Amino acid sequence: MKELYEMNLFMFVLGETICLMTGILLSILPVITRKELLFGVRIPESAQSDPDVIKMRRLYIVRMSVLSALSLIGGALFYWIRPSGSIFLCLYQPLFLLVFQFCLYVPLWRKAISLKKEKNWKVSFIGTSETSAAHSRERLKGLPWGWYILSAILCIIAAAYGWAMYPTLPDTLITHWNAEMQADAWSPKSLSAVFAMPVIAFCMVAFMLGCNIVIYFTKLQVSSENPVLSFAQHREYRRLLSHMLGFITLVIALLFLLMMPMTLNIYIPSAAVMLTAILTATILMIVPSIWLSVKAGQGGNRLKLVLSPREMKEMEQFPSQSVAKTIDRGDDRLWKIGLFYYNKEDPSLFVEDRFGSNGGLNYARVSGKVIAGVIALLTISVYVFTTLLFLSEF
Amino acid sequence: MTEAYNMLVLVDFSSDTPIYKQIYEQVVLAISNGSLMPGEGLPSVRRLSEDIGVNIHTVNKAYAVLRDEGYLRMSRRSGAVVALDMPDKSRIIPSMKERLCQLSAQASIHGITREEFVRMADDAFPDAPAKR
Numbered sequence: 001m002k003e004l005y006e007m008n009l010f011m012f013v014l015g016e017t018i019c020l021m022t023g024i025l026l027s028i029l030p031v032i033t034r035k036e037l038l039f040g041v042r043i044p045e046s047a048q049s050d051p052d053v054i055k056m057r058r059l060y061i062v063r064m065s066v067l068s069a070l071s072l073i074g075g076a077l078f079y080w081i082r083p084s085g086s087i088f089l090c091l092y093q094p095l096f097l098l099v100f101q102f103c104l105y106v107p108l109w110r111k112a113i114s115l116k117k118e119k120n121w122k123v124s125f126i127g128t129s130e131t132s133a134a135h136s137r138e139r140l141k142g143l144p145w146g147w148y149i150l151s152a153i154l155c156i157i158a159a160a161y162g163w164a165m166y167p168t169l170p171d172t173l174i175t176h177w178n179a180e181m182q183a184d185a186w187s188p189k190s191l192s193a194v195f196a197m198p199v200i201a202f203c204m205v206a207f208m209l210g211c212n213i214v215i216y217f218t219k220l221q222v223s224s225e226n227p228v229l230s231f232a233q234h235r236e237y238r239r240l241l242s243h244m245l246g247f248i249t250l251v252i253a254l255l256f257l258l259m260m261p262m263t264l265n266i267y268i269p270s271a272a273v274m275l276t277a278i279l280t281a282t283i284l285m286i287v288p289s290i291w292l293s294v295k296a297g298q299g300g301n302r303l304k305l306v307l308s309p310r311e312m313k314e315m316e317q318f319p320s321q322s323v324a325k326t327i328d329r330g331d332d333r334l335w336k337i338g339l340f341y342y343n344k345e346d347p348s349l350f351v352e353d354r355f356g357s358n359g360g361l362n363y364a365r366v367s368g369k370v371i372a373g374v375i376a377l378l379t380i381s382v383y384v385f386t387t388l389l390f391l392s393e394f
Numbered sequence: 395m396t397e398a399y400n401m402l403v404l405v406d407f408s409s410d411t412p413i414y415k416q417i418y419e420q421v422v423l424a425i426s427n428g429s430l431m432p433g434e435g436l437p438s439v440r441r442l443s444e445d446i447g448v449n450i451h452t453v454n455k456a457y458a459v460l461r462d463e464g465y466l467r468m469s470r471r472s473g474a475v476v477a478l479d480m481p482d483k484s485r486i487i488p489s490m491k492e493r494l495c496q497l498s499a500q501a502s503i504h505g506i507t508r509e510e511f512v513r514m515a516d517d518a519f520p521d522a523p524a525k526r
Contacts, residue, residue, distance in 0.1 A: 127404075127407065343447060347450050348444040
């Protein structure tokens with residue numbers, strides 16, 4: 001029973017950690033999202049100090065953080081009453097926060113639209129590209145290959161290790177452990193059992209590399225008042241984000257590969273060691289993400305940068321070539337509820353979010369719809385499956 | 395290698411000038427002031443249209459006009475590249491004279507003197523591109 005208690009405690013700690021991190025990230029969204037975007041609506045930079053704008057942002061931050069705190073307390077109460085249900089905290093607490101955040105967001109988005117109309121804020125509607133950056137981006141210049149190559153090499157070493165140990169392994173291997181790390185399934189040794197972990201780890205590395213490449217092809221939210229700075233900030237942000245993704249890839253690869261001795265039945269860790277390893281890896285992955293989003297802001301908009309002389313020159317020139325400001329809603333009308341990008345003309349598939357996360361897709365494209373559908377289906381099935389699985393133990 | 399800042403293409407969707415024309419004009423301007431150097435690569439049609447958020451055909455048209463007028467070379471391997479040697483001036487003179495006729499006519503109607511007109515042209519004329 002002691003192990004079961006540890007398991008529930010672990011699930012509780014994991015659930016509350018995820019809830020805390022999600023709560024922090026959602027609460028600071030108005031701080032880290034672009035200044036020129038007010039709840040998904042494009043406003044001029046001069047409107048930043050408008051008392052209504054400040055009030056709206058403050059209202060969101062206060063409500064969201066109060067709710068996150070309440071959710072944490074609620075989670076603790078739930079665990080106190082029903083420790084065996086702690087898995088549901090991991091599953092439903094972040095979901096609850098996201099749903100509440102959406103409900104909090106929609107009225108604020110509406111208010112931002114009417115405020116823009118009422119105060120007659122004019123924003124130009126432009127599209128920009130920086131040619132050399134776009135040119136090197138499509139050639140994936142500056143992608144931190146080192147992390148991915150290192151992770152891939154580790155996978156190969158692990159596979160070689162498994163191959164070398166194979167003759168010395170017993171004929172029957174334990175293939176499964178229950179949550180308390182007691183063996184509950186065996187099977188005759190086979191190469192597939194030996195190579196499972198390195199292959200899974202390798203697939204994860206490939207997946208993360210794919211994510212990093214997507215970042216290179218993501219369409220940017222460029223400030224219509226200062227595109228030069230926007231591009232420079234995004235360049236630095238992309239560099240930091242890529243390195244962070246590379247680091248996370250290495251952590252994931254290590255997590256899988258450290259399970260090798262276990263799958264080979266050479267060293268069976270205790271439940272406490274396993275849980276500590278998973279918790280450490282989770283923290284190693286989440287903490288850098290929060291650090292980066294606070295330091296750099298969305299798309300690097302909080303980064304203070306030293307611009308090159310060429311960029312300074314271009315920036316000074318910009319107001320003269322700056323376009324007539326329109327009262328038109330501009331690109332706001334391309335963003336449904338200020339969250340979902342829908343532009344038939346635009347061939348982009350991946351776009352930078354405007355507020356929080358909407359999957360960053362152009363939903364006007366068939367591939368965008370397919371990806372969104374697949375993600376939604378996967379998420380729903382994971383929820384349904386896990387819920388049904390654990391409801392019996394609840 | 396770090397990306398060097400190069401050239402900003404900026405399209406104004408609320409302008410009356412067609413989008414392809416805006417792209418065309420900015421590339422010509424960038425070549426004249428040295429933001430784009432001969433032999434330098436431009437992003438692919440797809441990349442540029444994704445960044446700006448316009449239809450692929452729009453960028454395609456701009457690139458096609460630039461190519462037809464000899465400012466760009468299209469190659470299968472490296473995409474659109476700024477031409478190494480620009481087309482001969484004899485090619486452009488007739489159409490330029492035509493446009494100047496129009497401009498000077500407008501200038502005279504609005505009471506701009508000959509000297510003022512020449513000075514304006516002189517000011518607008520780009521400096522020799524700086525070597526990078």
